[in-house]
Amino acid sequence: MTQACPCRDPLALDSRKTRTDLSKSRQTVSVATSQAIRNLQAYIYKRPGDADFHQVCTRVQEVDSRDKLTAAQRDALLVPVCSRPDAELLQWLIDYGSRPQKQLKKLLTMTVGWNERRLEWAERQIAVLQLLRTFVADGEDHLLSEALSTVCWFGNTGPAVWLIETGADTHFSSWNALGQNHVDCLANAEMRGERLGDYSTYEFLRPWHESREPLTDWKQLYEAGSNLT
Numbered sequence: 001m002t003q004a005c006p007c008r009d010p011l012a013l014d015s016r017k018t019r020t021d022l023s024k025s026r027q028t029v030s031v032a033t034s035q036a037i038r039n040l041q042a043y044i045y046k047r048p049g050d051a052d053f054h055q056v057c058t059r060v061q062e063v064d065s066r067d068k069l070t071a072a073q074r075d076a077l078l079v080p081v082c083s084r085p086d087a088e089l090l091q092w093l094i095d096y097g098s099r100p101q102k103q104l105k106k107l108l109t110m111t112v113g114w115n116e117r118r119l120e121w122a123e124r125q126i127a128v129l130q131l132l133r134t135f136v137a138d139g140e141d142h143l144l145s146e147a148l149s150t151v152c153w154f155g156n157t158g159p160a161v162w163l164i165e166t167g168a169d170t171h172f173s174s175w176n177a178l179g180q181n182h183v184d185c186l187a188n189a190e191m192r193g194e195r196l197g198d199y200s201t202y203e204f205l206r207p208w209h210e211s212r213e214p215l216t217d218w219k220q221l222y223e224a225g226s227n228l229t
Contacts, residue, residue, distance in 0.1 A: 036066075037063075037069075037076055040059065040077065044080040044081060044084075045080035045083060057092055060077065060093075060096070071099065072102075074093070074097050074098045074099075075098050075102050075103060078093060078107055079106070079107070079110055081093060083110045085111055085121070085124040085128040086124070086128070087124070090128055090132075100132055101137075104132065104135055104143060105143055105146065108129070108150075109146070109147060109150050111159075112125055112147050112154065112156060114156065115154055116156070117155070117222060118222060119219060119222035122156060122157075122158030122159060123158070126159055129147075129159060129163070130162075142172065144168040145168045145172035146172070146174060147168065148164065148172065149174050150188075152170075152188040152192070152201060152202075152205070153192060154192070155192040155196070155198055155200070156201070157201045157204050157221050158218050160185075160205060160218075161218045164208065165215070170184065170205060170208065171185070171209070172185055184209075185205075186202065186206060189201045189202035189205060204216075204221065
């Protein structure tokens with residue numbers, strides 16, 4: 001009995017075509033979802049049309065309903081929320097399934113790594129830090145010290161004081177932002193002064209760093225009443 005050549009078997013050809021079509025479909029969905037996440041991150045950060053909290057939450061839910069966000073994709077939404085510090089939205093995303101503990105060092109850095117020197121911005125940073133602090137496990141307080149090193153480089157005194165009061169160590173040493181020297185947190189604040197002529201954070205923290213003199217009211221270094229842009 002003569003067997004049909006598999007390459008000419010219409011059922012075999014149809015089966016191979018179906019597998020190929022499914023594979024292409026999966027690839028298309030993956031690419032579309034990746035682009036959707038980038039678009040959603042941009043929307044969260046930029047807030048086009050002055051989108052408020054409820055509008056952002058609705059957009060996240062719409063994208064999730066359409067594309068079925070994975071756990072990792074939900075985690076990725078935390079980055080713009082910390083970059084433009086919003087504690088209310090951060091808490092909502094955590095309740096929605098995002099996991100700060102999966103990228104805690106990055107989120108702490110994104111929260112404090114800004115040159116903004118406005119009081120309201122500092123208070124927003126601190127509100128986000130307070131939420132992220134609850135995910136710092138026992139024995140990982142060095143993450144707070146690493147964040148302090150970053151915030152000193154950018155000269156944001158308010159978040160620096162909060163981190164110190166929460167357990168961060170000003171003597172913690174790390175590579176500076178330029179990767180040139182292994183320095184402590186206060187040295188990063190001093191280098192900001194050398195770069196920009198602003199030694200306010202350095203002078204504010206130096207008494208605590210050298211002799212544990214009590215930290216005073218940091219809000220005096222900010223211009224009260226300024227608005228976010």
